[in-house]
Structure formats: structure tokens, C-alpha cells
Amino acid sequence: MSDGLFTVVARPTEHGYARLGLAVSKRCASRAVARNRLKRVVRESFRRHAAGGLFPADYVVMCRPAAASCPNATLFRSLTDLWRRAGERLQRRARG
Numbered sequence: 001m002s003d004g005l006f007t008v009v010a011r012p013t014e015h016g017y018a019r020l021g022l023a024v025s026k027r028c029a030s031r032a033v034a035r036n037r038l039k040r041v042v043r044e045s046f047r048r049h050a051a052g053g054l055f056p057a058d059y060v061v062m063c064r065p066a067a068a069s070c071p072n073a074t075l076f077r078s079l080t081d082l083w084r085r086a087g088e089r090l091q092r093r094a095r096g
């Protein structure tokens with residue numbers, strides 16, 4: 001799944017819980033402060049959704065350059081939609 005800010009790749013796991021991987025490069029945000037902010041936002045969004053029953057899978061979030069200039073609220077909305085879409089796709093695969 002992807003949008004203009006992030007790409008989320010999800011694969012089912014045997015662990016029984018969701019895990020997170022991050023890829024925020026210098027190409028996405030040239031300053032370390034901006035890269036760290038993006039990572040904090042992604043981790044917090046993941047924590048909130050994992051506590052609410054995120055599908056057990058390994059999720060990798062890759063940043064796109066447009067994300068560095070967006071406010072946190074926009075980033076959270078984008079990630080919320082991506083978690084939902086990834087979970088729905090994983091559930092469909094698990095059933096069929």
C-alpha cells in the first residue's frame with residue numbers, strides 16, 4: 001500500500017503480533033531532525049494501532065520525500081489509512 005507520503009509493505013508472521021520496520025533515508029528527509037520526527041510519528045501511530053488490534057504481520061514503512069514537509073496530523077491520517085488497508089488485505093489473504 002502506498003500514498004504520496006508513505007509506502008507500507010506487510011507480510012503475515014508466525015509470531016502472533018505485529019512488528020514494525022522503518023526505512024527513512026536521507027533522500028526522504030535530508031536533516032536528521034526531520035528523519036527522527038518521521039520515525040517518531042510512525043512508531044507512535046504503530047503503537048496506537050497495534051494496541052487496537054492490528055493484524056499480526058511484519059510491517060515495513062518507507063518514507064517518501066513529501067512526508068518531510070507535512071504536519072504531524074497529516075502524517076497520522078495517512079498512516080491510519082495505510083494500516084487499515086494493509087490489515088484488510090492481509091485478512092482477505094488469510095481467509096482465501
